[in-house]
Amino acid sequence: MITLTKFIHLATIAIWSGGLLALPFLFWQRRGLRAGPELDQLHRIARLVYVELTSPAAFVAIFSGTVLIFLQATFEEWFTIKMVLVGLMVMLHVVAGLVMHQLFGPGGRFGGLSFVALFSTYSVVIVAIIWVVLAKPQIDSNQFAAHLFEPGGLARLFHQFFGDTRIPIP
Numbered sequence: 670m671i672t673l674t675k676f677i678h679l680a681t682i683a684i685w686s687g688g689l690l691a692l693p694f695l696f697w698q699r700r701g702l703r704a705g706p707e708l709d710q711l712h713r714i715a716r717l718v719y720v721e722l723t724s725p726a727a728f729v730a731i732f733s734g735t736v737l738i739f740l741q742a743t744f745e746e747w748f749t750i751k752m753v754l755v756g757l758m759v760m761l762h763v764v765a766g767l768v769m770h771q772l773f774g775p776g777g778r779f780g781g782l783s784f785v786a787l788f789s790t791y792s793v794v795i796v797a798i799i800w801v802v803l804a805k806p807q808i809d810s811n812q813f814a815a816h817l818f819e820p821g822g823l824a825r826l827f828h829q830f831f832g833d834t835r836i837p838i839p
């Protein structure tokens with residue numbers, strides 16, 4: 670069960686990451702194209718990669734990762750770092766969708782600088798996640814957040830910030 674879920678997780682991660690790395694290249698092909706069949710074809714390919722390959726793969730990767738949480742011990746500090754980075758990757762995934770939304774309209778632009786910025790951000794985040802998962806760095810959260818993994822710690826933090834929000838029973 671674990672092996673199969675991990676296989677699905679890794680296979681979909683490969684498609685998701687590959688798709689995200691390919692998209693800036695596709696967006697960059699927009700330069701110099703005017704409205705016409707060539708632009709329509711590029712639009713179709715970009716939509717295929719984003720809507721039909723990368724987004725479903727992201728969905729399955731997150732789902733299978735969530736299943737793995739229940740199958741493997743994940744209450745360790747490196748996993749928290751991984752989740753923060755995955756959150757960043759999801760937000761950057763949405764950025765690609767927003768770029769595509771404006772790119773194929775009249776006057777849509779995606780210059781060399783945008784290409785380098787988007788492609789390098791994707792590469793750094795993906796490599797960082799893979800490094801964290803494979804190296805599983807040992808971090809002792811007691812050094813800076815002693816109650817991070819303590820049951821009820823979140824509620825205590827909440828009350829610290831917002832005071833006692835419990836409704837008194839008369």
Ligand code: HEM
Nearest residue numbers: 682730731734735737738741742743755795798799802803
């Ligand atoms: C919500 C999203 C995700 C969740 C909940 C999740 C969860 C997990 C869990 C629980 C494991 C097993 C951990 C262990 O080996 O102890 C795992 C393995 C793995 N994940 Fe994810 N993951 C997510 C997204 C990602 C992403 C975006 C990447 C890479 C870009 C990634 C790369 C990996 C790799 C390479 C492994 C295999 C690690 C190994 O076997 O040693 N995951 N994931």
